[in-house]
Amino acid sequence: MRRENRQGLIVPALRGWVALASLCLLAGTATIANAATDALTDPLRGSTPILDESQPPPLQNQENKDVRRVRSHPMQPPTIPHKIDGYQLDKSVNRCLFCHARTRIEETKAIPLSVTHYMDRDGTVRGDVSPRRYFCTQCHVPQDEVKPLVDNRFEDFDTVAKRPPPKAAAPAKR
Amino acid sequence: MLQLLKRYWVVVRRPARYFSLGFLTIGGFVAGIVFWGAFNTALELTNTETFCISCHEMRDNVYVELQSTIHYTNRSGVRAKCPDCHVPHNWTDKIARKMQASNEVWAKIFGTVSTREKFEAARLDLAQHEWARFKANDSLECRNCHAYDYMDFTRQSARAAAAHSALLASGERTCIDCHKGIAHRLPALPVPGTDVKAHTSDATPR
Numbered sequence: 399m400r401r402e403n404r405q406g407l408i409v410p411a412l413r414g415w416v417a418l419a420s421l422c423l424l425a426g427t428a429t430i431a432n433a434a435t436d437a438l439t440d441p442l443r444g445s446t447p448i449l450d451e452s453q454p455p456p457l458q459n460q461e462n463k464d465v466r467r468v469r470s471h472p473m474q475p476p477t478i479p480h481k482i483d484g485y486q487l488d489k490s491v492n493r494c495l496f497c498h499a500r501t502r503i504e505e506t507k508a509i510p511l512s513v514t515h516y517m518d519r520d521g522t523v524r525g526d527v528s529p530r531r532y533f534c535t536q537c538h539v540p541q542d543e544v545k546p547l548v549d550n551r552f553e554d555f556d557t558v559a560k561r562p563p564p565k566a567a568a569p570a571k572r
Numbered sequence: 573m574l575q576l577l578k579r580y581w582v583v584v585r586r587p588a589r590y591f592s593l594g595f596l597t598i599g600g601f602v603a604g605i606v607f608w609g610a611f612n613t614a615l616e617l618t619n620t621e622t623f624c625i626s627c628h629e630m631r632d633n634v635y636v637e638l639q640s641t642i643h644y645t646n647r648s649g650v651r652a653k654c655p656d657c658h659v660p661h662n663w664t665d666k667i668a669r670k671m672q673a674s675n676e677v678w679a680k681i682f683g684t685v686s687t688r689e690k691f692e693a694a695r696l697d698l699a700q701h702e703w704a705r706f707k708a709n710d711s712l713e714c715r716n717c718h719a720y721d722y723m724d725f726t727r728q729s730a731r732a733a734a735a736h737s738a739l740l741a742s743g744e745r746t747c748i749d750c751h752k753g754i755a756h757r758l759p760a761l762p763v764p765g766t767d768v769k770a771h772t773s774d775a776t777p778r
Binding site for chain 1: 640641642729730731753754757758759760
């Protein structure tokens with residue numbers, strides 16, 4: 399706050415808050431600035447200064463191997479193992495159901511929707527897909543073959559359960 | 573009326589009195605070229621995308637929808653234009669389709685699909701006409717570019733290769749059977765087995 403005021407004195411004609419804030423960022427001492435950029439290096443932005451637009455990575459092709467992936471935990475919605483480019487999913491048409499509908503799976507060999515998709519919020523099983531489960535991509539998403547931007551240390555239950563118990567009675571570090 | 577017809581019949585039957593045979597043959601030939609050329613030029617003019625999207629019905633509905641699909645923009649920049657898929661390339665078939673399309677002139681004049689709402693209401697009907705046409709000619713307009721004989725199944729996904737080598741190869745299915753709605757939005761489909769219809773009729777939250 400104090401630094402803001404000082405800047406305001408040096409440069410009288412400030413054009414609003416944005417200019418003020420940016421000047422504050424730029425006006426810090428060299429050490430502070432270095433420390434700040436080191437601390438602020440964001441895996442998603444890289445070392446791009448906060449005022450510049452970062453160059454987004456090019457779009458990748460969706461994985462299209464048709465091999466079902468392991469779920470990380472029992473309640474995880476399974477990911478889509480094929481491309482869904484251009485699949486129409488709106489109130490008139492659900493392209494996913496062309497293959498995944500209950501009545502279509504004999505021919506298409508697709509995975510049918512589980513019965514939970516037919517339940518309304520009271521748990522009553524209806525004759526057709528419940529409107530609240532209609533938009534598949536709210537939960538199910540295709541995957542790209544990319545290097546994850548942030549490190550993921552998730553371990554599923556089986557891995558944790560098989561690990562030998564810790565010797566000391568120290569609580570698990572979170 | 574009959575008298576008039578008879579008089580003209582006599583004139584037409586009688587040999588020319590003043591014109592030489594050379595004039596009539598060469599003149600007829602030249603006139604033929606001119607008339608045919610004009611006819612064909614006009615026909616080809618109606619066979620361009622510019623002509624199709626000169627009407628707002630096409631420009632604001634189906635043309636917009638096409639633009640996000642792979643038939644409009646893709647990695648290699650080859651694209652399909654309206655007549656590539658919607659007008660047969662063979663001359664006789666093309667003329668037959670053009671005569672049918674005179675109905676579309678009527679629809680334009682009377683504004684059958686002049687608004688978005690009217691178009692959406694007619695969408696299923698219009699789509700079904702095209703599906704029936706593709707089904708009847710074994711997806712000829714698809715096959716003008718996508719020939720089965722030159723498909724490399726090793727370059728297709730396993731799912732596509734399986735479907736093509738089983739269903740397309742045997743002629744059990746034709747392109748349009750599976751590839752509906754690849755270039756335009758699909759209408760709400762009342763097709764049994766897709767479980768789609770229920771969502772439009774019963775989409776009220778419970």
